[in-house]
Amino acid sequence: MTGMANQAYDAIRALEYRYARLLDEDRLEEWPKLFVERGVYKVIPRENLDRQPALAIFFCDSQAMMVDRVKSLREANVYNFHYSRHVVSNIEILSARDGIFEVAACYTVYQTDLEGQTRLFSVGQYRDVITNGAGELRFREKIAVCDTFNIPNLLAIPL
Amino acid sequence: MTGMANQAYDAIRALEYRYARLLDEDRLEEWPKLFVERGVYKVIPRENLDRQPALAIFFCDSQAMMVDRVKSLREANVYNFHYSRHVVSNIEILSARDGIFEVAACYTVYQTDLEGQTRLFSVGQYRDVITNGAGELRFREKIAVCDTFNIPNLLAIPL
Amino acid sequence: MTGMANQAYDAIRALEYRYARLLDEDRLEEWPKLFVERGVYKVIPRENLDRQPALAIFFCDSQAMMVDRVKSLREANVYNFHYSRHVVSNIEILSARDGIFEVAACYTVYQTDLEGQTRLFSVGQYRDVITNGAGELRFREKIAVCDTFNIPNLLAIPL
Amino acid sequence: MSREAPAVAPPSFAGPSRDGSRVPFELFTRADVFAREQEAIFRGPVWNYVALEAELPEPCDFKTSFVGDTPIIVSRAEDGSLHAFVNRCAHRGATVQRQACGNARQHRCVYHQWAYNARGELVGVPYRRGVPGMGGYAADFDPKAHGLARLRVASHKGVIFASFGPDTAPLEDYLDEPLVAAIDRLFSRPVKVLGHMRQRVRGNWKLYSENTRDPYHAALLHGFHATFGLYRTNQKRKGGSDRARAHSTGVTFGDDWRQASQSANIGQDKFVTNYSLADPTLLEGRPDFNDGVTVSITSIFPCLVIQQIMNTLATRHIRPKAADEFELYWTYFGYQDDDEQMTACRLKQANLVGPAGLISMEDSEAIELIQRAIVRDGHEDSFLEFGGLPADLDQDRQGEATIRAFWRYYAGLMGLA
Amino acid sequence: MSREAPAVAPPSFAGPSRDGSRVPFELFTRADVFAREQEAIFRGPVWNYVALEAELPEPCDFKTSFVGDTPIIVSRAEDGSLHAFVNRCAHRGATVQRQACGNARQHRCVYHQWAYNARGELVGVPYRRGVPGMGGYAADFDPKAHGLARLRVASHKGVIFASFGPDTAPLEDYLDEPLVAAIDRLFSRPVKVLGHMRQRVRGNWKLYSENTRDPYHAALLHGFHATFGLYRTNQKRKGGSDRARAHSTGVTFGDDWRQASQSANIGQDKFVTNYSLADPTLLEGRPDFNDGVTVSITSIFPCLVIQQIMNTLATRHIRPKAADEFELYWTYFGYQDDDEQMTACRLKQANLVGPAGLISMEDSEAIELIQRAIVRDGHEDSFLEFGGLPADLDQDRQGEATIRAFWRYYAGLMGLA
Amino acid sequence: MSREAPAVAPPSFAGPSRDGSRVPFELFTRADVFAREQEAIFRGPVWNYVALEAELPEPCDFKTSFVGDTPIIVSRAEDGSLHAFVNRCAHRGATVQRQACGNARQHRCVYHQWAYNARGELVGVPYRRGVPGMGGYAADFDPKAHGLARLRVASHKGVIFASFGPDTAPLEDYLDEPLVAAIDRLFSRPVKVLGHMRQRVRGNWKLYSENTRDPYHAALLHGFHATFGLYRTNQKRKGGSDRARAHSTGVTFGDDWRQASQSANIGQDKFVTNYSLADPTLLEGRPDFNDGVTVSITSIFPCLVIQQIMNTLATRHIRPKAADEFELYWTYFGYQDDDEQMTACRLKQANLVGPAGLISMEDSEAIELIQRAIVRDGHEDSFLEFGGLPADLDQDRQGEATIRAFWRYYAGLMGLA
Numbered sequence A, B, C: 001m002t003g004m005a006n007q008a009y010d011a012i013r014a015l016e017y018r019y020a021r022l023l024d025e026d027r028l029e030e031w032p033k034l035f036v037e038r039g040v041y042k043v044i045p046r047e048n049l050d051r052q053p054a055l056a057i058f059f060c061d062s063q064a065m066m067v068d069r070v071k072s073l074r075e076a077n078v079y080n081f082h083y084s085r086h087v088v089s090n091i092e093i094l095s096a097r098d099g100i101f102e103v104a105a106c107y108t109v110y111q112t113d114l115e116g117q118t119r120l121f122s123v124g125q126y127r128d129v130i131t132n133g134a135g136e137l138r139f140r141e142k143i144a145v146c147d148t149f150n151i152p153n154l155l156a157i158p159l
Numbered sequence D, E, F: 001m002s003r004e005a006p007a008v009a010p011p012s013f014a015g016p017s018r019d020g021s022r023v024p025f026e027l028f029t030r031a032d033v034f035a036r037e038q039e040a041i042f043r044g045p046v047w048n049y050v051a052l053e054a055e056l057p058e059p060c061d062f063k064t065s066f067v068g069d070t071p072i073i074v075s076r077a078e079d080g081s082l083h084a085f086v087n088r089c090a091h092r093g094a095t096v097q098r099q100a101c102g103n104a105r106q107h108r109c110v111y112h113q114w115a116y117n118a119r120g121e122l123v124g125v126p127y128r129r130g131v132p133g134m135g136g137y138a139a140d141f142d143p144k145a146h147g148l149a150r151l152r153v154a155s156h157k158g159v160i161f162a163s164f165g166p167d168t169a170p171l172e173d174y175l176d177e178p179l180v181a182a183i184d185r186l187f188s189r190p191v192k193v194l195g196h197m198r199q200r201v202r203g204n205w206k207l208y209s210e211n212t213r214d215p216y217h218a219a220l221l222h223g224f225h226a227t228f229g230l231y232r233t234n235q236k237r238k239g240g241s242d243r244a245r246a247h248s249t250g251v252t253f254g255d256d257w258r259q260a261s262q263s264a265n266i267g268q269d270k271f272v273t274n275y276s277l278a279d280p281t282l283l284e285g286r287p288d289f290n291d292g293v294t295v296s297i298t299s300i301f302p303c304l305v306i307q308q309i310m311n312t313l314a315t316r317h318i319r320p321k322a323a324d325e326f327e328l329y330w331t332y333f334g335y336q337d338d339d340e341q342m343t344a345c346r347l348k349q350a351n352l353v354g355p356a357g358l359i360s361m362e363d364s365e366a367i368e369l370i371q372r373a374i375v376r377d378g379h380e381d382s383f384l385e386f387g388g389l390p391a392d393l394d395q396d397r398q399g400e401a402t403i404r405a406f407w408r409y410y411a412g413l414m415g416l417a
């Protein structure tokens, strides 16, 4: 890696970790801000990948839609209380062109219930497109492909 | 990241990984040496965080106290034989001032019993204060906040 | 870390992640190419380490032998269909001499069955020797030491 | 291979009250209840949903599915006919077809390579005539006697059902007119599958059967509409069911949600907020039908739900796994003549339903909340008197009536009536 | 809702020997034993610890807890009175209160929004009077008949107990004088909760009941004191129990540990090392009492332990989850008038107890070692003759006597006597 | 401690057909069948493999193992004699020896430090004579009555067996001549253990017993040989068993695999590919024997398999854990006089066997495929008529005959005959 690429990698890693921490600290309102305005976020069960366009179980194609989702989670939806833990690893830059980075990473998400017991909730891969917006890196696209395509109970908090 | 910050990050990462490996290689006697003399190590169940000061289940506020803990584990305590595996991820520098770094990271600890079966033992977050002591980085403070606040059986080896 | 060491680390990390992704994307045929021609790959149950030479359950001491293994998996062997996810973490360079790196890392491998349920399959440590071959880094040796030495069902895809 | 029929023991557990208004919690928790259900219901005189024809359009296409917790294969033969058989080898019992779906002229068991055709008939037995040192099968070995256990199959408008019961009524009689009409409405045009969704719920499968027959919870548990001012006071509902009241179907007529403005008054303060969607494109659909129906939910005993919610179309297959666990398997579809825009609309509206559905995620949570709470007091009852209880049960049409009818039908099959 | 009382079947398993000195291992492993315990013990004439008043000081404060494995809510009403009720909705059985603790004038079930007040009484039923197309509840619907199942509640000095039993003796009689005194001693001053600790133990809950009544293991299993030369040869012990011998309380008088120097001679070489603490501040406490008692352990049948170990104060709630699993739930407290230094001291001494406790971590390990070993031979017995067995069991006071008494009391409640 | 013998209830489940050709699937799935097996088989008149002497060469060496699912300790006493006893403390039942293996003059229970010698005899009881405030054990306390439960032990050529049965026939009679010969052949020279392999299989242990007695599946399930052209048409087989037909042993004579060239014709197209090994060193071995035997598989009832496959030598210990789970524990060995090259060869050929074995990984998969498919239809049968069924069962030698014989023997022990 060159020093430049190196700095890009570090910045991308920082973005991925920040993403995870905001969710784990229940700062959902900040989550959409990590995307560009027309940003896309999807959760796609791995078994749906062979059909294109693939059916997602969670689909946002704008920041506004993410805001609506967060509002709904806060005000409307009933779901299992839990602590979440988003572990991001194996971050790779697959391509970099004109300040647009295709990034792959593994995610592992745990849920801990109110009795303090933790279960593995979801494992899979992030397929991200990251770009430079307003002086900082943001997600143009983040696709969470679930290996765990049989969702335990329900999916409320983004992966 | 600048080159400097970059090097700091790499050194902090190296410390975190070293910490994990020493524990997994059962080199407990070296564990206190990763802290400064007045270093603090605590394991705090996440459900206790809302009360301050928070009740810890494992509490050391000096290197000497860590030495006592290790001695006790070696000589006095009876606990389940197992192999431990400390996975550290999502390492973030939250602040850096005067050579003092506030660091957050996720940990995932597995235990494998003598029949070779592995279970997820604990998931949570490290909240560390790292500083430059005697030419190398050391922990001034390491708080392991357990998402898994319902401890499976018991906690002997530090998280 | 110096800038050099730093670049070496980044390149080694890239190799480790690439290794994991090739396996998770079922690109088995490319797996042997990550090793030098006389490369060694072994999976050793942790309980066998006290005897040397240690008994491995998966043993290749040449690229050709890895090719045979892949062929066998493709053409001959019957094993549980699943998606695998190889998470590599705690990557450390333990020594670097004459362009030969001794590297330690943690691995966590998950398997997801065709109903979309994920289980922790294996946890352990990579003990790698990485060297510069033909302008790119390759494994001269990769030993996967399984904490999970009681293999769930069977081991087909390399760890 | 069978030597004797399974002996169904008399139940050692209590049943619902005669009118279906009281249901002992132990019916949701006991392993012996679950085992009996597998025999008396899923192997009984019912039609079990197993797949859509759109999932196996070509000759030799197959899909693995379940009847109760028994793994089966649904298959289309060379001649296009549909078949279903248990996915368990007639030799020594191994799972024969390990793939979820695909196309195969033969289903070959990996253990000893017995091969079955697309009708489940045994067509290949290695070494049948013998080899030195092992012998083979006796001369009178009859492959016809060693096929995979077959189920009866019936398909209505491309919705495939299977039955173990020898005398299960013809499918259309079993469904009865209102249900047939509900299926006809949604499957009048050829459909195409867009994908699947799965969730694993730690609750008893019947809690979900109740849920989909329960009008009481809709506006009370699911807050999305009210929160975003999408609740319609002027909507009309219409329901129907079969003679036996085993099934139920209901539709809601309503304006386009975007025109709604009033937040609901549902006798409590949970949903007083009155946001509007920052991105209303979520609900920008096109009516699939001209009948003004925006929601249609059809529940077919024992384990099928068919939905239309705006432009979301799906079957939900309830797959019981144990007394305290089931899988909910969604097959999400559109119509073959959908244009790109319509497909995009359906994919976006998928946000509304499924395990992460803005208006559906609450159901599985409610079910797990029940399963956790009924760990004890198996003789205590669930209380189902909403809507009132008329003397004449045939007039029982209000509130939780459809759930009560479900339980009366269930009790009959289980020998608990 | 209840139609019939649960029928308690006669036990199909053996009980302890009459004198309590032999206990079949199957009492620790069988699911039917566990189920019967839930009825005969936890729903029987006993007082179950559920919480401390200090955890719900204000009106409408609540905390969820367990009686056996039944989830309950402990609540303080507007008028300050204490209440306990089963956390299972009277409508269709959902968990009503999903939070661990908090303050709520109403407990509202998410499924259909039935609302209960701080006494567990039903105060809100959506659509009770009906809505078009769904109807409501019959005119004679009586909310009073549909409250949450209530338990009797009694509190002594801020320690809250609950009972399902209609004729459970008054709390103070049930506890009896020595136990009342033990509670009075620790709760004479107002306490404040410092936090909680939880551990999940893969063992039967009664193994922990035995453990806390077992003086035999103290110096043999727990090596911390001896290893660091903290063992006192000159210490004195005093114990007491109730009439029925269900409970037990014991105190140890002793010098400040730091003055000790001799390593223990406990008939084996395990703890001959004689370190001293590199950081003695761990044990630098201040006596909370002037009676010279450094350790006090009180076990109250069935599931409460109250401890004082130096300056560590805690209740331990044994929460059975299955025959082979329980949760140990620690509520760690101090006194409201503690100064900062005293609080700091208690927080530091927390090192000694709990799941990572230097002097307590061994107990759960010992229990798991038993559970793993008794997978077979359910008719074999645990052997409890330490201390000898006097002809007159009232004189049975030595060694494992307290455990034997526990089993005699247990056998009585279980109908195994 | 024992007061009464366990009452073995009459079975409530069906057994195999008299000739062993039909086996109800419920024998692989029911918990009560599993429990009965523990009593009737593993505690019955059989010899259970527990370890190799090479694993405990020195005085006081020990290894923990299992008989059925009962944890035991295998130990060599000071005088070199071998002993086996249950790893459950005679006091209150804790696991005594927590290590997998090692060397110990005493096995000390951590809970109250009771100590047992290398023969399982109680040799240390803390406070036996009493201490102030606790008393001790009565004067008539007899340590001899409180040792660890002992099993009978017999070793043939270093292969150690244990039995709970008081009248189990002498080991050599139990094994009978052909099996003794098979062991003698492999253990004629002193062996050294090279390591272990373990796999956890979600299937019933008897499915593996069948698998190792099943010649039918070899070339059909395991594709490695055929795929790489290593199949020999000219190979010869020879088999044997004991009088009772409980055990079985078989050998295959064959050229060195590398000389093979023809791909197999096994009546189906799975393995037509005809690769050759890119790295043939995998199979470059040296015959260990001069009898031309390349493969020898010996199955000893209930839970031992001994293998020689080329230069791979191993015992496989089937360790039942539950009706639907067992551990397969491989002890991989060579000979003490192996030179480095030979050891290297064995280590490389380990690729062939074990959980990742090129020619063995399929077996556990086949077993899990069965366990998953037989969740229902417990009264349906596995069909075992391959090889034909002679009127005189003593002449039943072909195809699946060895499996049928296994079931007849099993039925006898289980009281199902």
Ligand code: FES
Pocket (backbone or CB within 6 Å): D089, D090, D091, D092, D093, D094, D109, D110, D111, D112, D113, D114
């Ligand atoms: S089990 Fe299917 S072929 Fe033998």
Ligand code: FES
Pocket (backbone or CB within 6 Å): E089, E090, E091, E092, E093, E094, E109, E110, E111, E112, E113, E114
């Ligand atoms: S279940 Fe609680 S309100 Fe319906």
Ligand code: FES
Pocket (backbone or CB within 6 Å): F089, F090, F091, F092, F093, F094, F109, F110, F111, F112, F113, F114
């Ligand atoms: S249980 Fe073993 S010494 Fe008490």
Ligand SMILES: [Fe+3]
Pocket (backbone or CB within 6 Å): D211, D217, D218, D222, D360, D363
């Ligand atoms: Fe709903």
Ligand SMILES: [Fe+3]
Pocket (backbone or CB within 6 Å): E211, E217, E218, E222, E360, E363
């Ligand atoms: Fe203790």
Ligand SMILES: [Fe+3]
Pocket (backbone or CB within 6 Å): F211, F217, F218, F222, F360, F363
């Ligand atoms: Fe095999």
